[in-house]
Amino acid sequence: MTVKRVTFLQELLNFMGLAERVHLAWISSAEAQKFVQVVTDFTEKIRALGPNPLAEYAAGAKAARLESNSDHRSSHLAGDR
Amino acid sequence: MKTEVKRWLETGIVDVFLGYKRMMNHPLPYCFVKADLEAVDDLITGPARYSLEKIATHIASVRPDLKIGMLARDCNQRALNVLFIWNQLSPDQVKTVNVNCCPSNLKQHGDCSYLEPEKAGTYKQRVGLGKALDPQAVEEFSPQERLSRWMYEFQKCIKCYGCRNICPVCFCKACSLENKELIGTGALPPEAPIFHLVRAVHMAGRCIDCGLCEDACPVDIPLRSLYRKVNEIVVAVFDYETGSRPDQSPFSVLGDTVALEPKPI
Numbered sequence: 001m002t003v004k005r006v007t008f009l010q011e012l013l014n015f016m017g018l019a020e021r022v023h024l025a026w027i028s029s030a031e032a033q034k035f036v037q038v039v040t041d042f043t044e045k046i047r048a049l050g051p052n053p054l055a056e057y058a059a060g061a062k063a064a065r066l067e068s069n070s071d072h073r074s075s076h077l078a079g080d081r
Numbered sequence: 082m083k084t085e086v087k088r089w090l091e092t093g094i095v096d097v098f099l100g101y102k103r104m105m106n107h108p109l110p111y112c113f114v115k116a117d118l119e120a121v122d123d124l125i126t127g128p129a130r131y132s133l134e135k136i137a138t139h140i141a142s143v144r145p146d147l148k149i150g151m152l153a154r155d156c157n158q159r160a161l162n163v164l165f166i167w168n169q170l171s172p173d174q175v176k177t178v179n180v181n182c183c184p185s186n187l188k189q190h191g192d193c194s195y196l197e198p199e200k201a202g203t204y205k206q207r208v209g210l211g212k213a214l215d216p217q218a219v220e221e222f223s224p225q226e227r228l229s230r231w232m233y234e235f236q237k238c239i240k241c242y243g244c245r246n247i248c249p250v251c252f253c254k255a256c257s258l259e260n261k262e263l264i265g266t267g268a269l270p271p272e273a274p275i276f277h278l279v280r281a282v283h284m285a286g287r288c289i290d291c292g293l294c295e296d297a298c299p300v301d302i303p304l305r306s307l308y309r310k311v312n313e314i315v316v317a318v319f320d321y322e323t324g325s326r327p328d329q330s331p332f333s334v335l336g337d338t339v340a341l342e343p344k345p346i
Contacts, residue, residue, distance in 0.1 A: 004332060005282075006343070007318055010344060011318065012281060015310045016228060016278070017225060017229075017231065024344070026343070
């Protein structure tokens with residue numbers, strides 16, 4: 001079930017333009033070497049991709065909320081949307 | 082059709098019949114009953130549509146003994162199939178009158194409020210995504226462009242829950258979209274894209290592409306395109322066509338064998 005859901009999610013995120021940032025691997029507690037390998041490889045891949053672009057949107061949305069809360073009436077009157 | 086519906090009600094083939102009636106000049110969903118047979122004369126069909134099967138599930142959850150008749154287009158039929166599979170309705174308790182729907186090679190004339198979705202304005206065309214776009218048309222944009230266009234659309238969301246409330250196959254008693262731990266509350270827009278993607282994920286194996294969510298959305302988020310992609314993935318990866326299959330969705334059953342491998346890094 002997990003592999004079904006994750007495969008689906010990977011395809012969906014790719015459609016949204018957020019490819020390659022989800023990875024699934026099965027690692028037993030006896031496979032320390034494999035764990036290190038997977039985490040190292042994935043970290044390298046993510047580092048190469050750079051920061052998650054969603055962070056920028058989240059910061060932008062937060063700033064917009066603060067602004068509209070503190071200055072709601074005046075901006076509304078000025079017709080500034 | 083009206084004579085037939087009257088006969089159904091009179092003879093007890095159905096206890097209630099869900100259709101549309103013009104009220105205050107609007108075609109609204111209406112529940113016809115035996116006690117008021119004359120009202121059936123006002124039963125209308127036309128492009129107006131609503132998830133009548135959703136009303137049926139609400140009725141069935143309170144009165145599972147009632148037999149329910151309803152008008153059904155193709156999308157209503159697909160939704161009914163899904164609701165049967167998910168045990169929200171039983172095939173024995175629902176009887177349908179099929180009405181004209183989308184045009185096809187076999188029938189030229191179609192009755193649906195969705196035949197010609199509004200054209201996107203110039204600004205939306207430049208920074209967002211139009212209604213009823215094929216997923217392929219969306220995929221022509223680069224990944225960065227897709228992200229910015231989807232985020233433009235999602236950030237308009239006013240979290241009215243219209244998409245969920247109209248959805249014929251949304252029937253869960255506890256909805257993840259109202260779980261405070263999962264979706265933050267008290268701020269607009271809701272956390273994009275989490276809010277929208279959670280819903281999209283839950284549509285896998287359920288969405289029957291009726292397009293009512295997109296019709297209902299007050300800020301014109303192209304939800305139908307998003308869920309069409311969801312359906313495409315479900316067909317491509319699991320070979321499951323939601324709404325036209327009698328078996329359970331791949332997300333409800335484990336299956337006998339593991340057919341998928343995790344993707345390489």
